[in-house]
Amino acid sequence: MAGCLALAGCGGSADGSDAAPDLSVRSAYMPQPVTDSLAAGYLTVVNESDSSDDLVSATSDIAGDVTVHETSGQRMKEAGRLEIPAGGRLVLESGGTHLMFEKLKRKPKEGETVSVKLRFTKTDPITVEMPVKSATYRPTSTKSSGSSTHSNSHH
Template identity: 40%
Template sequence: MRKLLFALSFSGVVFAVPKIEVKDAWVREVPPVSSMSAAYMVIENKGDAPDKLVGASTNIAKVVELHETVGGKMRKVKALEIPPGKSVELKPGGYHLMLINLTEKPKEGQKVEITLKFEKSGEVKVKADVKKSEGGMHMHEGH
């Protein structure tokens, strides 16, 4: 028993924690006929332990999924690891959040609140600017 108490108190001294910060969040403006949009951002872990983005939600879409674009095709990803001391960028052509079954169409100039869910850090709320995509629409209708 004494060894267990020592191990517990010692591990408390070197307890590693993630520290998540999110910046440059934006949501793609979409035409009125579109039922989907996408969100992008930079997620930075300033802590000394890894964390994982495991989900997200927003008030403008019924479903939010984490996707990765590989070879021009999208696939759903269960979680995205954010290593300690590193940042991971969600960007067009890479990882991104798909906003599916939009209940409201994001328009340029608006802000959209997105709640990110992390394995260790819990919920992190982000305000994302709505912007027009550079280079036209590359939406994933029929995806």
């Protein structure tokens, strides 16, 4: 509750155009990695505001580096900023754009959770607790919110 009050007290124009976008994270998970050095992470960032934002970086205490990669055909390449459009969503999914956890400090096991901090251009960072699923896990729907929903208004 204090976080909501603190955000409400932030400055901005009377029409709210300077307000940070209202972002939340849903459907976050990490398949149990098959190697000791790399893991992937998937999630959906939902923007319920009239202002776009960009995902610019991510960090995690279990990895030396966390980068955002795009899959194009059979090749992966590091992505730059990724836009979360106003009233839209950014989907990081298997076979598409995703998080790569590199230089793992330990290999996460199924049933654990991994913490990842997402940083944006306008919005305060959002820390997501990402459950580790089986290596073969595939979500049935990207619309489920479950227990991995986090909103920047709670932080």
